[in-house]
Amino acid sequence: MITQQPYVGRFAPSPTGRLHMGSMVAALASWLDARSQGGTWLLRMEDLDPPREVPGAADDILRTLEAFGLIWDGEVVCQSDRHALYAEALESLKRGGHAFGCVCTRKDLASTAVDGLYPGTCKAGLPDGETPRSWRFDMPKDVQRWEDHGRGPSSVAGDAMGDFVLKRADGHWAYHLAVVVDDADQGVTHVVRGADLWTSTAAHMALQQAMNLQTPEYVHVPLVKNDLGQKLSKQTRAQPVSPRDAADVLAKACQSLGQPIPDVDAPHAMLQEALASWDVSKLRENAVS
Numbered sequence: 001m002i003t004q005q006p007y008v009g010r011f012a013p014s015p016t017g018r019l020h021m022g023s024m025v026a027a028l029a030s031w032l033d034a035r036s037q038g039g040t041w042l043l044r045m046e047d048l049d050p051p052r053e054v055p056g057a058a059d060d061i062l063r064t065l066e067a068f069g070l071i072w073d074g075e076v077v078c079q080s081d082r083h084a085l086y087a088e089a090l091e092s093l094k095r096g097g098h099a100f101g102c103v104c105t106r107k108d109l110a111s112t113a114v115d116g117l118y119p120g121t122c123k124a125g126l127p128d129g130e131t132p133r134s135w136r137f138d139m140p141k142d143v144q145r146w147e148d149h150g151r152g153p154s155s156v157a158g159d160a161m162g163d164f165v166l167k168r169a170d171g172h173w174a175y176h177l178a179v180v181v182d183d184a185d186q187g188v189t190h191v192v193r194g195a196d197l198w199t200s201t202a203a204h205m206a207l208q209q210a211m212n213l214q215t216p217e218y219v220h221v222p223l224v225k226n227d228l229g230q231k232l233s234k235q236t237r238a239q240p241v242s243p244r245d246a247a248d249v250l251a252k253a254c255q256s257l258g259q260p261i262p263d264v265d266a267p268h269a270m271l272q273e274a275l276a277s278w279d280v281s282k283l284r285e286n287a288v289s
């Protein structure tokens with residue numbers, strides 16, 4: 001674990017829609033945690049999945065963050081500009097015997113997957129003459145343990161993830177590979193993000209170990225749910241947050257992070273007050289999955 005390095009945090013939205021309350025809470029938490037420690041806060045656009053992207057969403061996310069006073073340091077980094085880094089990482093995983101080619105189609109997996117996980121079909125090698133459709137990570141079965149600053153002592157068994165995809169059959173890079181490569185390349189020391197990625201942290205740590213990269217500190221923040229108890233997302237038709245309602249949005253975000261609600265009205269003053277009172281240990285009291 002990293003202890004003495006200067007704090008580098010980041011917010012890493014996917015441009016699959018406008019910012020909703022759930023993504024706003026993650027953005028605010030990572031900004032507050034970074035700024036309260038005098039750290040750097042980077043913005044990385046995770047635009048690796050064009051079929052799921054919405055035109056204009058990336059720009060809209062940036063303008064919304066600015067309107068809320070969440071200003072990042074340096075240039076926005078776009079994953080779509082970084083294919084060479086991911087290709088290099090995949091080659092190094094192949095060389096180390098950590099990645100294997102797979103010819104299974106979605107249809108094959110619909111009948112062979114066990115509990116929704118890859119059954120290991122292509123792990124022992126492909127029949128002669130077959131070319132891989134996708135590349136997968138040979139996920140170690142051991143339990144990954146870390147001290148999560150949002151949720152307390154955490155452990156996830158390697159087989160909860162299965163041998164996940166690194167490069168998809170449609171040629172796109174998978175999130176798990178890109179996020180690990182980029183966090184390491186950008187020197188990120190603290191990853192503050194939604195609790196929906198808590199289990200994925202086991203995959204990220206296993207990749208870091210396979211590539212000899214440092215493991216950052218992790219802070220998983222409570223998910224915001226709608227009245228039906230569903231995680232806010234495009235699929236559950238979450239409404240975008242509007243800077244016009246900034247005071248209300250910031251109050252709700254502080255509340256869902258277990259922090260005191262700032263006792264001032266102007267959004268920028270609220271942000272400063274939230275910063276002054278930010279206490280990461282309060283997240284644990286609110287930690288529900």
Ligand code: GLU
Binds near residue numbers: 011014179193194
């Ligand atoms: N891009 C991911 C998302 O929007 C978040 C990645 C992360 O913070 O590690 O869900």
